[in-house]
Amino acid sequence: MTNSKSEAKAPAKQKMTTWEKNQLFWGWLFIIPTMAGLIILNLYPIVNTIYQSMCKTGDFGKGNVFVGFANFSRMFGDSEVWQALINTIKYAIIEVPFSICFALVLAVLLNRKMVGRSAYRAIFFLPMIVAPAAVAMVWRWLYNSQFGLLNNLFGLKVEWISNPKIAWISIAVIGVWSILGYNIVLFISGLQEIPHDYYEAADIDGASGIQAFFNITVPLLSPTIFFVLITRVIGALQVFDLIYMVMDQSNKALPKVESLVYLFYRESFDFGDKGYGSTIVVLLLAVILVVTVFQMIGQKKWVHYE
């Protein structure tokens, strides 16, 4: 190990190599705990899933049979899987932009110096810790077509979660609602790192809050926005709990709402067909991978690090 004082005395080329060696040493030392943990915890399950996707699951204690790509060809002909893929993407298209936009605006507002800021922040934190059972109950009641608050309040007769045409939107609304608090926490933390000087300069120039938002906040917050975007897209494409908790198995809108993970769950757990369930996971993985790679390429256009 060397320090940079001695490096400074060394010739230019050698200095680079020592610096590189240092980075290699510390870099690997720093990532080893995380990488070791992730490999121990997650590598085997992932490899196993991919292997399972090529097996026919044996029922009643018969053991698995390797079948190659049979599950995949079955999946390509399975219209339910493609419908679920469309449902999942539709869900993500609503959940991701709305949850990010609302959260961004709210985070900026919550970051201002004003009366009751702490109270507001606490309020936006509370929904995160409410028992999922309470959340599901409330939304079922809000959406209830006969006695629900929404229909009674506006005098409507809408079947919010059993009409196949609108059920997916109703579910996505719950998705936006439940993820808002998390996004706000991330954005507030990102906002802490924007220096106040920028806003003071903008204020002197007479820029309005909205101008400052678009010209200062959004560009400077772009790394955080990018992070939230990547993780939310992944999260939204994996939607499951929400659908399971709010929609009954007998709900006639279910085919237009069920997601890929929902199908995977049904195949793997209810039907005990782990092989086919794993095949669906592999499809989901491929979709997420493609979307993420495109986002990674696209980031160079709009994400600014200092």
Place this chain on the structure above:
Amino acid sequence: MGKGSKLSIRERAGAEKQKIQGMTRDKAAQYIWAYYKIPIVGAAVLIFLAVYFIRAFLNQPEDALLHVTFVNCYDDVSENSDFYKDFLAYAELEDTGEVIFDSNVFFDLSKDSDYANTYFQKTVAYLEAGTTDALICQETNMRGMAKGGRVLSLKDVRAAEIYEKYKDRVVDYTTKEGEVVPVGIDISDSPRLKGMKSYKNEEGCYLCVSAYIDNADQVEIFLDYLLSE
């Protein structure tokens, strides 16, 4: 180069020492905490983990001989219950934690519910990991488990003795493909379950063997116990 850096670290350490020695005890503690809290916390965590692991490995529990999951059981079947103690006496086992009756499982496979879903996943995990050897459940859940193929076909060699002994109590399940599989043993009239509140409705009570079991000898003893006076 290496020499230079060593020296500088030593110098730095010396300077720090002098700095700290020049302070009062409170100040020194504050100073050390302010500058070195992350390495201190990190070292403490590492030491704790090492001690913890060594202790845990030394006190490792034995593998259970028999693990039975009671689905939707509202009675006490824990180590303190008569049901449990009677079984130990029947099987001539010592009370060393080798027999586990888990009744913290509540689900109904005909209905959706968030908690029930979690309990169902727990049961599947216990079956697939080979933790649990047998399930005590009612008809809907038995058929639900059979639909997933996670219970052993009693025609399997592993369950041959059970099948022979309790032929007249075997319950069949017909798969989607029309295959008829014996999956459960009817224990609704078990004298040992008589004193319980659970499993009393028209759904009856059944015992299923895990499809992931190696050896069903202990399950057979448990079944003998359930059906003996």
Place this chain on the structure above:
Amino acid sequence: MHSMETRRKVERIVVHVVLIFFSIIMLVPFIWMLLTAFKSVSEATQIDPFVIFPTVWTSEAFSKVWSNMNFLLLYKNTLLLIFWRVVCAVLTATLAGYAFGRLEFKGKNFMFSLVLFQMMIPAQIFIIPQYLMVSKIGMTNTIFALVFPGIVTAFGTFLLKTAYMGLPVSLEEAARLDGCNIFQSFLFIMSPLTRSSMVALGIFTAVFAYKDLMWPLVVNSSANMMPLSAALATMQGQYQSNYPQLMAASAIACVPMIVLYLLFQKQFIEGIATSGGKL
């Protein structure tokens, strides 16, 4: 000047209106939970006509739940679970985030894509294999078993990497000229600047650890090693449709989280003080 003042005032009012509107939407389930906890069993499940406010406020559910469940033990288990998960997650993610965000070394990009890859897999497939690992080493029914899947975090590593990438290069160069090696510049110069991200990760980890039901239920079946979430589920299983009791228990379960949040909120906001002057 005058118009500027009025504009400011209008802006302030608009901000409050927006915030109050969203606050109400966000609070509905929480208020619902509290109201249900004070109802009688029949009122809680009645939907025609729907009862919003209990006709008779009864705290019976609270007293029943409090006497039936050993909340002190549950709080202890939950706090231990949260504490270890937060310490492990923040520690490992800070180190890895710094390496991924600030250093250049061979294999970095491949390793980081592995981190991202883990996030793409639905969590449901991990439970059975991870449970197998814990049970193979005979560690079920321990605090370690509860903490196990949260020892490292792909999400947190990515979050901290983003935070480190946002810091200016000049800072570290100055540190290096002062004779800091990489570890020292990480520890003394860079890591304090990402405090608000660490706190955000801490909040996330704590909330997820607190809410996680599946994992504790699977690994810790013994009643005195359960955290709150699993104990609540057990209660729900035993008293199926007693919603007032269930909601009362959930409300009592929220208390430590609210206390923790109020304690750490200050840290979160004060991130400004340390990182504000970075230019």
